[in-house]
Amino acid sequence: MHDVTPGDSAHSTHTFTAAEFEAFAAVTGDHNPIHHDAGHAAGTEFGAPIVPLVMTLGPVSALIGMVLPGPGAVILGTEFRPVRAVAFDRPVHYSLRVLSVSPATGVFTCRVLAYQDREAVLEGEVRTTVRAPRPRPDATTGGRLVPAGARPTAVVTGAAGDIGSAVARTLAARGWDLALVHRGGAEDLVRDCERAGARVHPVTADLADPAAREAAAAKLAALEPAALVHAAAAPLAAGYREHLDVGYAALRDLADAVLDGMLLRQRGCFVLIGSEAVRYHPRGWSDYVAGKAAAESVLHGIDRHHGAHGIRSVVVEPGYVQGSYSAGVRPAGLGLLPEEVADLVAAEVADTEAPARRLWLTPDGVARFALDGRREDAPPAPRTASAAPAGAAETGTGRDTAPGAAADRVEAAVRTVLGPAADVRGGGVGLTAGWDSLAQLQIVLAVEAEFGLRLPAASLSGAGRFDQLCRIVEERTRA
Numbered sequence: 001m002h003d004v005t006p007g008d009s010a011h012s013t014h015t016f017t018a019a020e021f022e023a024f025a026a027v028t029g030d031h032n033p034i035h036h037d038a039g040h041a042a043g044t045e046f047g048a049p050i051v052p053l054v055m056t057l058g059p060v061s062a063l064i065g066m067v068l069p070g071p072g073a074v075i076l077g078t079e080f081r082p083v084r085a086v087a088f089d090r091p092v093h094y095s096l097r098v099l100s101v102s103p104a105t106g107v108f109t110c111r112v113l114a115y116q117d118r119e120a121v122l123e124g125e126v127r128t129t130v131r132a133p134r135p136r137p138d139a140t141t142g143g144r145l146v147p148a149g150a151r152p153t154a155v156v157t158g159a160a161g162d163i164g165s166a167v168a169r170t171l172a173a174r175g176w177d178l179a180l181v182h183r184g185g186a187e188d189l190v191r192d193c194e195r196a197g198a199r200v201h202p203v204t205a206d207l208a209d210p211a212a213r214e215a216a217a218a219k220l221a222a223l224e225p226a227a228l229v230h231a232a233a234a235p236l237a238a239g240y241r242e243h244l245d246v247g248y249a250a251l252r253d254l255a256d257a258v259l260d261g262m263l264l265r266q267r268g269c270f271v272l273i274g275s276e277a278v279r280y281h282p283r284g285w286s287d288y289v290a291g292k293a294a295a296e297s298v299l300h301g302i303d304r305h306h307g308a309h310g311i312r313s314v315v316v317e318p319g320y321v322q323g324s325y326s327a328g329v330r331p332a333g334l335g336l337l338p339e340e341v342a343d344l345v346a347a348e349v350a351d352t353e354a355p356a357r358r359l360w361l362t363p364d365g366v367a368r369f370a371l372d373g374r375r376e377d378a379p380p381a382p383r384t385a386s387a388a389p390a391g392a393a394e395t396g397t398g399r400d401t402a403p404g405a406a407a408d409r410v411e412a413a414v415r416t417v418l419g420p421a422a423d424v425r426g427g428g429v430g431l432t433a434g435w436d437s438l439a440q441l442q443i444v445l446a447v448e449a450e451f452g453l454r455l456p457a458a459s460l461s462g463a464g465r466f467d468q469l470c471r472i473v474e475e476r477t478r479a
Helices: 018-028 038-042 058-066 162-173 187-195 210-223 240-265 286-309 338-350 403-418 437-451 466-478
Strands: 009-015 073-082 091-101 108-116 119-130 144-146 153-157 177-182 200-204 227-230 268-273 311-318 357-362 365-370
Touching (some): 009 058, 162 338, 177 187, 227 240, 240 311, 338 357, 437 466
Parallel strands (some): 153 227, 227 268
Antiparallel strands (some): 009 091, 009 144, 073 119
């Protein structure tokens, strides 16, 4: 039996022609005009002749018989679902991925995916085994085998930055090859990653330049990466155009370039280094927030169209991160280490079975949400240890959430940011010394951690005063 393991994949491409249909019809007797009469097909919902379903299964048989598992394979059972009609004269891409292998019976279960113009046209599963195995030929029908153990490649943009360089070093240490996209100054990083055993492909490009993005995209597509981590960001003081180019357009273009290779392997992961600022909109950060929010929309689209086919989308939202990028705005002594962000990213790209998600990273830990913001697991540990009032009823967080207790706990959370002597009860943004837009961001995080809540961004525009913040918390705890 061929050595086959879960995660192995094979793929091929075929373009169906009218001549092939004529040969098919001669063998099967299927002369249905929907498959060959353009005039007849024009009056249908398809508008043009479509390939017979049975004919579209031929390349699947070729992949099984010639590549995975290969010569000697016997199909034991199939389950196919046609998703869309297949058009003639346009390439159809086929992918076969091993889901499980039974050592006792020698039966492989494989998932089949075929797509045309990036739209799935055929999905299904095949159960197969090998009888009287033969060596795989050097030249097959065009199919290609990708063993599960092949060393994967990850793209890291913004690789010379604080977070990007930490992600690159962490992935190199965990067995990834790398394509490092940067504007320059990454020579030491390249050497470090190579010393860790990674094969490194430096790609020097200014992602704000459309021509440079196009050239970088072509290089990355040829590498067939299994993951893309978008850590690049324009300087905070940049204008909205540069933030959109580097944040949104770069992710859009690079993701588009590498997506086909991921679909062929039915595995891939896109990670955006987002920001909690998208939820809180600090004053003066509108252009930065716009770039991050637009970039998130790219991942939402990928998840909507390809999430069911093994392509993961992950948004990592850290708070302040120590380093040069945030040095001018980050309060002294505050901030995550870039390596903490990198560890989380590395864990996500390795977890091929996890759902698409949004990760909120704070010094207290990680909170996981679905990509659309629904809570996935328990909240992070509270930042403060304020005790519940005597006799308080227990809740899911082990704390009293009665409205009467909310003000005291909100006050305690605010004081962890502003200090014990701050005027809190009658204060707010611009009313209390030190309570500015940046402090407001920290205060909201502290309150969320205290109550185990996620406060919706839409409600925070009216939370600049202590009493407003208390009211929003009470509304959320009663919901």
